[in-house]
Amino acid sequence: KMHIGHWYNYGPTDSWARFKKLKGFNVFEPIGYDAFGLPAENYAIKTGVHPQDSTLKNISDIREMIKQMGGMYDWDAELMTCAPEYYKWNQWLFLQLYKRGLAYRKNAPVNWCPSCQTVLANEQVLNDGTCERCGTTVIQKNLTQWFLKITNYADELLAGLNKIDWPEKTKLMQTNWIGKSFGTEVEFAIEGHDEKITVFTTRPDTLFGVTYIVLAPEKELVQQITKAEFKAGVEKYIEAVKSFSEIERISTVKEKTGVPTGAFAINPVNGEHVPIWIADYVLATYGTGCVMAVPGHDERDFEFAKKFGLPIRKVILQPGTNVEEELEEAYTEVGTMINSGKYSGLRSDEGIEKISLDLEAKRVGRRKINYRLRDWLISRQRYWGTPIPIVYCNSCGEVPVPEDQLPVLLPYNVNFRPDGGSPLVSNHEFVNTKCPMCQGEARRDVDTMDTFVDSSWYYLRYLNPKFNHGMFDTKLANEWTPVDMYVGGSEHAVMHLLYARFVHKFLRDIGLVNSDEPFQKLIHQGTITNQGAKMSKSKGNVVEPQSFMETYGSDVFRMYLMFMGPYELGGDWSDKGIVGVERFVQRVYAMFKAHAISAKVNPPKEKYEISELNEVEKSIYRKVNQTIHKVDVEIENFRFNTAVAMLMELSNELKNLDECRKDLQSYSLERFAVMIAPLAPHLGEECWKLIGKEKSLYENPLWFDADEKALSVDNTTVVVQINGKVRAKIDLAINTPQENVKKIVFADEKIKSYTTGKEIVKEIYIPNKIYTIVVK
RNA sequence: GCCGAAGUGGCGGAAUUGGUAGACGCGCUGGACUCAAAAUCCAGUCUGGCUUACACCAGGUGCCGGUUCGAGUCCGGCCUUCGGUACCA
Numbered sequence: 001k002m003h004i005g006h007w008y009n010y011g012p013t014d015s016w017a018r019f020k021k022l023k024g025f026n027v028f029e030p031i032g033y034d035a036f037g038l039p040a041e042n043y044a045i046k047t048g049v050h051p052q053d054s055t056l057k058n059i060s061d062i063r064e065m066i067k068q069m070g071g072m073y074d075w076d077a078e079l080m081t082c083a084p085e086y087y088k089w090n091q092w093l094f095l096q097l098y099k100r101g102l103a104y105r106k107n108a109p110v111n112w113c114p115s116c117q118t119v120l121a122n123e124q125v126l127n128d129g130t131c132e133r134c135g136t137t138v139i140q141k142n143l144t145q146w147f148l149k150i151t152n153y154a155d156e157l158l159a160g161l162n163k164i165d166w167p168e169k170t171k172l173m174q175t176n177w178i179g180k181s182f183g184t185e186v187e188f189a190i191e192g193h194d195e196k197i198t199v200f201t202t203r204p205d206t207l208f209g210v211t212y213i214v215l216a217p218e219k220e221l222v223q224q225i226t227k228a229e230f231k232a233g234v235e236k237y238i239e240a241v242k243s244f245s246e247i248e249r250i251s252t253v254k255e256k257t258g259v260p261t262g263a264f265a266i267n268p269v270n271g272e273h274v275p276i277w278i279a280d281y282v283l284a285t286y287g288t289g290c291v292m293a294v295p296g297h298d299e300r301d302f303e304f305a306k307k308f309g310l311p312i313r314k315v316i317l318q319p320g321t322n323v324e325e326e327l328e329e330a331y332t333e334v335g336t337m338i339n340s341g342k343y344s345g346l347r348s349d350e351g352i353e354k355i356s357l358d359l360e361a362k363r364v365g366r367r368k369i370n371y372r373l374r375d376w377l378i379s380r381q382r383y384w385g386t387p388i389p390i391v392y393c394n395s396c397g398e399v400p401v402p403e404d405q406l407p408v409l410l411p412y413n414v415n416f417r418p419d420g421g422s423p424l425v426s427n428h429e430f431v432n433t434k435c436p437m438c439q440g441e442a443r444r445d446v447d448t449m450d451t452f453v454d455s456s457w458y459y460l461r462y463l464n465p466k467f468n469h470g471m472f473d474t475k476l477a478n479e480w481t482p483v484d485m486y487v488g489g490s491e492h493a494v495m496h497l498l499y500a501r502f503v504h505k506f507l508r509d510i511g512l513v514n515s516d517e518p519f520q521k522l523i524h525q526g527t528i529t530n531q532g533a534k535m536s537k538s539k540g541n542v543v544e545p546q547s548f549m550e551t552y553g554s555d556v557f558r559m560y561l562m563f564m565g566p567y568e569l570g571g572d573w574s575d576k577g578i579v580g581v582e583r584f585v586q587r588v589y590a591m592f593k594a595h596a597i598s599a600k601v602n603p604p605k606e607k608y609e610i611s612e613l614n615e616v617e618k619s620i621y622r623k624v625n626q627t628i629h630k631v632d633v634e635i636e637n638f639r640f641n642t643a644v645a646m647l648m649e650l651s652n653e654l655k656n657l658d659e660c661r662k663d664l665q666s667y668s669l670e671r672f673a674v675m676i677a678p679l680a681p682h683l684g685e686e687c688w689k690l691i692g693k694e695k696s697l698y699e700n701p702l703w704f705d706a707d708e709k710a711l712s713v714d715n716t717t718v719v720v721q722i723n724g725k726v727r728a729k730i731d732l733a734i735n736t737p738q739e740n741v742k743k744i745v746f747a748d749e750k751i752k753s754y755t756t757g758k759e760i761v762k763e764i765y766i767p768n769k770i771y772t773i774v775v776k
Numbered sequence: 777g778c779c780g781a782a783g784u785g786g787c788g789g790a791a792u793u794g795g796u797a798g799a800c801g802c803g804c805u806g807g808a809c810u811c812a813a814a815a816u817c818c819a820g821u822c823u824g825g826c827u828u829a830c831a832c833c834a835g836g837u838g839c840c841g842g843u844u845c846g847a848g849u850c851c852g853g854c855c856u857u858c859g860g861u862a863c864c865a
Contacts, residue, residue, distance in 0.1 A: 038864060110863075121863040169780055173860075176779050247861065251777035285862095373862095380863065451865070491859055493780075527859070534859090563801070565789055569782070570858095577788060580801040583816090642790070645800035652800090719796045724846040726796055750832095762845060770795050774845045 001058075002065045003535055003542045004573060008528050011558040012567055012640050013487045014071040018678040019635045021072070022703045028480060030462040031066060031073045033059050035082040037451045038121055041384040044416050051384040052412065055082055065546070070554050070681050072698065079465040081454035086461065087386040088407035089471040090453050093503070095389060095400050096510055102149040105398070108377055112141035117419045119381040129243050139242045145379035145447070146388060150502045154178055154371045157501055166522040170493045177494045179372025184356045186292065186365040188213060188265040190225055191273060197221070197265055200287035200370055204359065205351035206294040208340040209315035211305065213265045213276045214258065214291045216284035217241045225276065227262030234259055234278060241280045249280040256281060256304045268364040269355070270341060279304065287370055295330065302330035315339050316348045376499065378450040383414055383423035385448030393435035393442040402436050408444070422446040455496055456503040459483050459518060471512065478514050486519035489527060497522070523638050526570020543573055555680035556582050562640035562679060584648055585683055588676065591654060592687040595665055600692035604667030607707050617660040623653040624668050625710035631675050640679065647676060666691065671704050716768045720745050722754045723774060738765050745771050
């Protein structure tokens with residue numbers, strides 16, 4: 001069912017789209033259903049209802065509710081990702097990536113529950129590392145899985161951020177996620193082995209301070225180099241590490257653990273032999289999975305060395321300290337290099353360059369750019385998703401399904417909870433197939449794709465979801481994309497929004513779109529929580545909009561969601577203030593009704609001269625135009641809460657409407673109706689009709705510009721401050737010359753009482769606003 | 777842990793981006809209307825002090841410190857809450 005979060009996303013966004021429509025833009029506002037994924041599958045396991053049945057049912061329920069909302073969606077462009085006409089193109093996309101070497105298989109760990117004999121999502125693993133269903137400790141198990149080479153685009157994904165109008169914080173999160181770092185790879189020989197250990201470091205200047213080497217426990221090399229008498233300890237440690245999540249492993253507060261391998265590595269800069277350890281704080285997935293430990297100048301290494309009694313050597317001298325002082329903690333900033341052979345005396349940041357060059361010359365190292373970003377693992381051992389279009393043949397090996405045989409249909413009959421693997425294994429008709437190359441016996445890949453694949457290109461499909469000559473209609477795509485306004489929660493700041501950017505760039509590279517980025521402008525709506533927690537079925541704190549719709553109607557509900565607070569912040573749900581919006585709507589409607597007949601027979605002028613208006617009229621005319629001026633900017637920037645507040649202010653001002661000339665009443669009401677129309681579309685149309693307009697506003701879009709002349713004011717209040725405290729407020733004609741202001745200020749009795757007998761140090765005048773006097 | 781945000785009356789929030797803190801709304805209090813209630817309308821409402829009252833004074837935007845004539849806004853250091861952390865999407 002729809003919950004308030006959906007409404008919060010769709011309602012205000014529809015208001016923005018309506019605003020654009022009224023302003024004369026050609027607006028395409030589609031809606032659809034991202035329908036594959038884990039929740040439907042879990043629901044099936046729990047209740048036995050097939051994911052396809054529950055999903056289709058939910059979609060038809062949700063469609064009805066969205067229609068009640070009054071969004072101006074293009075229902076001809078509706079799509080759902082679980083339809084074969086849609087996911088066929090996920091498969092086609094996969095094949096294009098595969099053809100170009102951007103889809104490949106390798107081993108990667110999954111969460112495995114040994115008792116349920118199934119793969120678990122991170123979400124299904126509790127904080128203590130146990131299975132949410134049975135409480136068994138979850139372990140990491142390696143499976144061969146499909147990856148997409150998003151890392152090939154790392155640099156472009158970084159650079160492209162400069163070209164798009166996205167929140168700075170989102171761009172920053174993507175930048176940090178990609179995590180480009182400039183460093184050096186250094187090779188350490190291993191005592192008694194031909195193989196070498198390559199470490200990645202951003203601090204080659206600290207090479208002389210290396211006192212041990214740490215390998216990620218899962219590195220294969222560990223098996224080869226571990227000395228016999230250390231084997232037992234190493235094996236035990238590797239087993240123990242399997243139950244830790246990555247977050248736990250790299251936590252800087254968790255006590256460091258690790259064991260020695262008994263092997264030694266040789267430092268290429270000084271020939272020193274240092275012990276090789278394994279520890280879980282080193283990850284196999286980042287850099288080379290090997291770290292040179294410099295306890296003197298790295299916090300984690302320092303802590304580790306302290307705990308295990310490994311030597312700590314000072315090779316960077318902190319400015320203002322002396323060489324003999326012992327290190328209390330790791331010093332990680334720039335300093336003077338010491339105990340570093342011929343490099344001693346250099347500034348450490350210069351040393352980075354020097355040492356790197358020398359390592360390159362000696363062929364034991366090279367400068368290297370490293371990314372934190374990893375390739376995109378898309379294999380899921382689940383049912384409710386897109387089948388991966390690959391078959392495995394005994395003689396031909398891994399064979400892609402030919403494009404003309406797509407889609408590989410997701411079979412209906414499966415066991416959602418099989419023992420030991422992907423649910424699709426249970427359907428033999430699906431699994432057993434012919435090899436497209438040799439027609440021999442072959443087996444299909446039984447995994448499905450990550451649903452982020454579905455959501456990485458749907459905006460292109462929206463333009464014509466029935467298009468059957470390709471993934472989407474390139475002509476339309478080039479007309480309409482990049483998307484002008486994309487609205488979604490900041491929980492998507494990195495993953496979805498990075499994947500979509502990657503896929504868009506790939507589609508550009510194969511000539512299907514001509515733009516570099518999918519979403520030109522991005523806005524995040526905030527999260528609506530309930531009692532401080534994200535709404536979710538499992539927590540049982542979901543608030544449904546239905547009852548509010550029934551009590552107040554969709555306009556009031558929509559406007560209340562907008563009035564609650566800043567759109568990008570969201571907030572905790574409460575219906576406390578909704579009656580305020582209800583009253584406002586009723587007052588507006590009553591106002592239009594009261595003036596309906598008069599408005600029909602007294603058409604307004606296009607503009608009024610301020611001089612021809614009396615005081616009440618002047619005030620109303622000004623307020624109307626100021627409101628137009630501000631509401632325009634506020635809606636444009638998704639500041640709906642203040643837009644609604646301004647219309648409330650205007651409605652308060654219009655309480656005097658009866659005191660002004662009839663045609664000015666019509667003038668005010670026309671503008672009010674147009675301004676309220678995007679925020680409360682049903683009310684807007686109703687008001688528009690009441691004042692005698694025959695055609696719908698949305699059929700004949702209209703938006704008024706403010707009369708610039710009405711925005712200026714005659715008088716202003718100048719605040720007088722003495723030593724930063726407000727002491728008087730003086731009403732003055734606008735743009736009164738400073739000398740005159742000064743005279744008036746110093747003539748003020750109150751100001752006199754604060755200034756007489758004091759020395760005036762300084763006077764600052766901010767025109768039409770503030771006169772500040774500093775006294776001593 | 778790491779990355780990114782947020783914190784303002786009894787409550788949701790506003791503040792032209794360094795210039796009158798509390799717009800707009802809820803709630804509450806008082807009044808009008810009513811036989812009465814509901815609805816509606818009008819007035820008041822940051823806290824404390826002083827005053828018959830108008831006024832006036834002091835304090836006040838999570839905490840501590842700094843810059844400035846002036847800080848909710850800028851800088852440094854914390855605290856709390858929220859989002860993400862690569863298999864929820």
